[in-house]
Amino acid sequence: MLHIVNKSPFDTNALAGVLRVAKKDGAALLLIEDGVYAATKNSATEASLKAAGMPVYVLQPDVDARGLQSRLMDGVNMVDYGGFVDLVAGHDNVQSWL
Amino acid sequence: MKFSIMVSEGPYTHQATDSAYQFAKAALAKGHEIMRVFFYHDGVNNGTRLTVPPQDDRHIVxxxxxxxxxxxxxxxxxxxxxxxxxxxxxxxxxxQGKDANNIAPGFRISGLGQLVEAGIQSDRLVVFGD
Amino acid sequence: MSDDMDFEEGGAVKKFMFVNRKAPYGTIYALEGLEVVLISAAFDQDVSLAFLDDGVFQLVKGQKTDGVEMKNFSPTYRALEGYDIEKLYVERESLEARGLSEEDLLVDVQVMSAAEMGDMMAQQDVVISF
Structure with missing residues (x-):
């Protein structure tokens, strides 16, 4: 399952929900919109993302828009909208954590 | 692959409809089909033809x-x-006895069954909201 | 798409899960979400509802909305059984974090751990969040 988070972890508990509930086997996490702030280097959420137990992707256009290019933590994968589409197509199901 | 999309927020306040649009465009560019975009909650506001954004901004509708x-x-x-x-x-x-209508070209008004049907008939349904 | 899909009346039955993570009244998502759930009953799909995070507040007993002049839609959850929608899943951790237990809820539900909820989600074909 592809889990999509579009909120900052400093604003809502959407990311916390994924990390608590999601079945890790076969899962991936995609951060879009304000969700990308979770992948900021040296942030309070960096450690929890590293321990997510699933691949983490960030949407590059949203990263760029927010000036995060040089402040991203290691170990996250950058995708564009085409990569977003591939992630949705490549997983059996998808859930947006609104 | 056949995709459908649900948009749950209106234009400009939330990025949801922008993300949905960019996703749809990218999916089409990759040869996928977008069967339906279903606008729900404040997302219905994406379909008014009375929208007049500033000229230097995107026209979401x-x-x-x-x-x-x-x-x-x-x-x-x-x-x-x-x-x-x-x-x-x-x-x-x-x-409803109202003196005006405001639906933009290409949009149609229909029931919630269209959302469930999109889920049944599409390979993937992706939700964009807040 | 899963290989073990059931086929009935010529059409595939999909597993639909409606995920509720928001409290009622403060925003319209819970009410309009419930409207989709009711419509989905007409499509003979395998429908379930998940309640986690603030979504569990949708199910608490004693909702009284006269003062806010909004419709109290909480009795509708008890009516779902009449629509053959009987899979109501509630995450135990979300309940406990909010000082709630099953006795505080106005309808029979299946309380499950976060891990069990995650397993349930992973089995779905279509997940619609409100």
Missing amino acids: NRWSELAAQHNIDLVICIAAAQRRGLLDENEAKR
């Missing part, structure tokens, strides 16, 4: 209309959500 025309995408505005928020097509305006 027109952008959907144009994409739908180019790629034969079914843009559906939920009738129950639309009525709450003042979105009416010609028929509904007549039926």
